[in-house]
Amino acid sequence: MPVTHESWGQCPAGPVTRYLLTNAAGNTVAVLNYGGIVQSIVVDGAEMVLGCDDLQGYLDPNPSYGAIVGRYANRIADARFTLDGRTYELVANENGNQLHGGPEGFNRQLWEAEPLATDTTASVKLRRRSPDGEMGYPGNLDVTVTYTWTDDNVLRIDYAATTDRDTVLNLTNHTYFNIGQTDTVLDQQLQLHADRFTPVDGRQIPTGELPAVEGTPFDFRAGKPVGRDIRADHPQLRAANGFDHNFVISGYDGSLRECAVVTDPATGRRLRCLTTEPGVQLFTTNFPTGKYQMRGGAPTPTYGGLCLETQHFPDAPNQENFVTPLLKVGNTFNSTTEYRFE
Numbered sequence: 001m002p003v004t005h006e007s008w009g010q011c012p013a014g015p016v017t018r019y020l021l022t023n024a025a026g027n028t029v030a031v032l033n034y035g036g037i038v039q040s041i042v043v044d045g046a047e048m049v050l051g052c053d054d055l056q057g058y059l060d061p062n063p064s065y066g067a068i069v070g071r072y073a074n075r076i077a078d079a080r081f082t083l084d085g086r087t088y089e090l091v092a093n094e095n096g097n098q099l100h101g102g103p104e105g106f107n108r109q110l111w112e113a114e115p116l117a118t119d120t121t122a123s124v125k126l127r128r129r130s131p132d133g134e135m136g137y138p139g140n141l142d143v144t145v146t147y148t149w150t151d152d153n154v155l156r157i158d159y160a161a162t163t164d165r166d167t168v169l170n171l172t173n174h175t176y177f178n179i180g181q182t183d184t185v186l187d188q189q190l191q192l193h194a195d196r197f198t199p200v201d202g203r204q205i206p207t208g209e210l211p212a213v214e215g216t217p218f219d220f221r222a223g224k225p226v227g228r229d230i231r232a233d234h235p236q237l238r239a240a241n242g243f244d245h246n247f248v249i250s251g252y253d254g255s256l257r258e259c260a261v262v263t264d265p266a267t268g269r270r271l272r273c274l275t276t277e278p279g280v281q282l283f284t285t286n287f288p289t290g291k292y293q294m295r296g297g298a299p300t301p302t303y304g305g306l307c308l309e310t311q312h313f314p315d316a317p318n319q320e321n322f323v324t325p326l327l328k329v330g331n332t333f334n335s336t337t338e339y340r341f342e
């Protein structure tokens with residue numbers, strides 16, 4: 001299937017290119033080599049994701065629209081962790097913590113890009129070496145992220161990484177979905193295959209507990225509208241102004257398994273998320289309307305989209321009971337997530 005590209009302006013590190021992956025049905029995924037950003041997903045003529053229509057929107061402060069997040073997606077407490085007896089000080093960017101790999105994370109880097117096409121898929125393979133010490137992390141880290149768009153409207157993301165010093169790693173994609181093209185996602189139905197979640201303290205750092213979702217607003221197991229309990233009187237929701245929490249995917253064993261299903265009741269459109277990762281951060285775009293802009297310069301509405309950030313748990317480098325995010329020299333990190341549009 002064809003992969004075309006066009007030049008999309010200039011970022012501080014060089015020229016930016018936009019790759020367009022088109023499938024047999026004419027549905028498209030657009031990816032930038034800047035930040036590995038998924039800039040657009042159009043299915044049956046409808047835009048499925050929040051984003052901007054020019055590069056400036058992504059260079060300006062923005063909530064990581066569509067981007068690859070690394071080296072460590074989500075938060076690391078006090079921007080610090082200890083590995084093999086040595087403490088690494090990271091570059092902090094949120095209340096003394098590090099969020100999404102720091103101020104110059106993978107979402108703000110220029111990647112090398114290679115388009116690849118087969119009879120039934122269109123891909124772009126992004127590559128970059130994150131140098132030893134970048135944002136405070138040890139090791140030269142060689143990362144590839146491959147986006148593949150198939151004829152049956154599956155966006156598959158394959159992550160791979162190796163290092164020359166033991167390090168920690170947590171890669172995700174930060175796409176904001178709105179499959180109904182509605183002002184907010186509150187009426188969209190969400191099912192999460194998660195019996196437990198990771199509650200956070202006042203700085204949004206996991207407390208380490210893994211309580212059951214049963215009997216709480218965090219129970220999406222049977223599916224319910226995103227907005228049904230979003231304003232419930234629950235301390236975890238009040239603190240975040242909505243859902244901004246990592247869920248523990250039930251039955252995690254490293255194989256590709258479904259973790260989430262979003263259904264838009266008005267159109268019947270459906271999005272399934274599958275992953276090999278142990279967790280998924282549900283973020284419901286909890287910002288005040290207008291804190292950020294999106295396409296056409298329009299203010300991004302509160303609850304205007306939802307992210308399903310497949311990942312290792314937040315702050316896992318400092319939490320012994322969480323699945324380890326350690327990547328050792330000689331090993332290869334591999335992870336796959338699929339977003340299936342039905």
Ligand code: BGC
Pocket residue numbers: 063064074100244245281283309
């Ligand atoms: C985080 C939010 C943050 C957003 C934008 C989400 O992954 O959990 O707290 O505001 O990303 O960076």
